Structure formats: C-alpha cells, structure tokens
Amino acid sequence: MLVQRVVMPASSLESWTVLGDDDLPVEPIERYLAYLTDIERSPNTIKAYAHxxxxxxxxxxxRGLDWREVRLEDIGEFVAWLRLPAPAREGKVMVLPSVEQHVSASTVNRKLSALSAFYQHASRHGGGPGRVADHLGSGGATWWMEAIPAPHQ
Incomplete structure (x- = not known):
C-alpha cells in the first residue's frame, strides 16, 4: 500500500489517499479522507491519518481480516504489530525482548485515535463497521489504550 498526495478536482484542495496493491484507492479509507478534506481538516492531519x-x-x-469484522483482540494485535520493526512486521526476522519498541506510546495513541475516528465515521455513514464500533463509545482511543496493556519491559 502507498500513501499518495492528491488535489481535489472540484476545489483544488490538497488531500491524501491510500492506494492498494492494485494502485486503486482503498475505498473505505478514501471515503473517510475525502470527508476530512470536505470539512477542511489540515492536509497534515489528513496525511497523518492516511499513513x-x-x-x-x-x-x-x-492477517486476512476484514476491517468491518475485527475484534478488540485484533486491535490489541495491531498495537503489538506497530511496536515491531518493519522487517519483523513482515515476518522476516524474530525480535528479541531487549529490542526497543519501533513506535512510541504517543504514536500508537495517535494511530488508535485515527482508527476511532475512521470507525465512527463509517458507523455514521453506513460503512458497516461491525463489532468495532460497539467498542469505541465516546472514549475512542483513550478507551483502547486503557484496554490494551503496554508490554513488560
């Protein structure tokens, strides 16, 4: 997948999209990022959410998972995956317990905030987010962070 800068044809506003392996926009992400552009969020915010x-x-x-059918446990696995270095994410190397986390807690929190907003948008606009929206509530990423313990050092 690839994050790509785009200029909206009707408004000439800068935005971002995520292209899949087929070089086409990933539709659920595209809808959400277009919404953020329409409500005039900062291009930097949209770029961060795209990533x-x-x-x-x-x-x-x-993992062969559908975004509409993930469980809370899958979100926990995503957080653990984020903490791995890129080669380990791809299963190419094993990571020793002494290796530092690849991303900080604040980066994980930002990514979970992006997921929370994405799922809330999908829920409100008929995207069919499945069970994940039930876990979001109004706490969003804060709730997820409390539910997912940090790894032991």
Missing part, C-alpha cells in the same frame, strides 16, 4: 490507516489496512491484509 495511520495504511498501516492498519496493511496489518489487516497480512
């Missing part, structure tokens, strides 16, 4: 959702959909693809 966050690309990571999430890469994780889902690697």
């Amino acid at each position: 966050d959702l690309k990571d999430y959909f890469t994780f889902l693809d690697g």
Whole structure:
C-alpha cells in the first residue's frame, strides 16, 4: 500500500489517499479522507491519518481480516504489530525482548485515535463497521489504550 498526495478536482484542495496493491484507492479509507478534506481538516492531519490507516489496512491484509469484522483482540494485535520493526512486521526476522519498541506510546495513541475516528465515521455513514464500533463509545482511543496493556519491559 502507498500513501499518495492528491488535489481535489472540484476545489483544488490538497488531500491524501491510500492506494492498494492494485494502485486503486482503498475505498473505505478514501471515503473517510475525502470527508476530512470536505470539512477542511489540515492536509497534515489528513496525511497523518492516511499513513495511520495504511498501516492498519496493511496489518489487516497480512492477517486476512476484514476491517468491518475485527475484534478488540485484533486491535490489541495491531498495537503489538506497530511496536515491531518493519522487517519483523513482515515476518522476516524474530525480535528479541531487549529490542526497543519501533513506535512510541504517543504514536500508537495517535494511530488508535485515527482508527476511532475512521470507525465512527463509517458507523455514521453506513460503512458497516461491525463489532468495532460497539467498542469505541465516546472514549475512542483513550478507551483502547486503557484496554490494551503496554508490554513488560
């Protein structure tokens, strides 16, 4: 998957999209990022969310999961996956317990905030997010962070 800068034809606003392996926009992500552009969120915010959702959909693809049917346990596995270095995410190397986490807690929290907003948008606009929306509530990423313990050092 690839994050790509785009300019909206009707408004000339800068935005971002996520292209799948077939070089086509990933539809659920595209709808959400277009919404963020329509409500005039900062292009930097949209770019960050595009990268966050690309990571999430890469994780889902690697496990054969549908974004509408994930469970809370899958979100926990996503957080653990984020903490791995890139080669380990692809299963190419094993990671020793002494290796530092690949991303900080604040980065994980931002990515979970992006997921929370994505699922809330999908829920409100008929995207059929399945069981995940039931776990979001109004707490969003804060709730997820409390539900997913940090690894032991």
